[in-house]
Amino acid sequence: MDVSRESEATPTKNRTGVERKSERELVVTRTVNAPARLVFEAWTKAELLRRWWVPKSYGLTLLSCEMDVRVGGQYRLVFRHEDSTMEFFGTYLEVTPHSRLVWTNEEGDDGKTVTTVTFDETAGKTLLVVHDLYPSKEALDSGSTGAMPEALDQLDELLASLGSNTETK
């Protein structure tokens, strides 16, 4: 949908929180108005995940998305951004239906970032906590591994234009 960021297109939108817990940890929280089993499904079925993992406004094309969601199983996401492709891949370390997912991010040069997602259902709503543990402070600071590494850099410009205060580097 091409509605501007600030509009109330979806009145039920919940707040996304981000907190840097420590030098090596970044935590994202968000409540989804649905039971954990449905939210978990959206995180573990490739055909569903590929519909939301890359926000439409980001100009990235998801070329392929393979996920073997079981302990020891691999995932691989391939994106195209302008003329280059990027790959994100890793291994699932823990898969507990409807409550917990743990995977590694192995595309970085300086060690693996481990992502833990918990699904906590209360009264039909699910609190999502996405916890990234980076191999080092430097890895977190440079954003060189984890959720959307280089993509984040490439998107700096775009986001700066979306945000109210434009910054230059």
Added chain:
Amino acid sequence: MTLTGMKKHVGVLEQAGLVSTEKVGRVRTCKLGLRGLEEEAAWIERYRQLWAARFDELDIVVEELKRKEKANGRK
């Protein structure tokens, strides 16, 4: 807090780019390194925006799953 404790504390802040210190004679002056804080805040905000956008799309997918489940009359 002891002097040693204080030194350690400031050292950590300095490393993180949050303060800068300057020693003149016996006096070390600390300045809040606002630049470090602002950069960190901007970086976190960009990261938050990515996830917020992502979750907004997730809402759409999950709403669809809800509707399907309802239509299928899950008991």
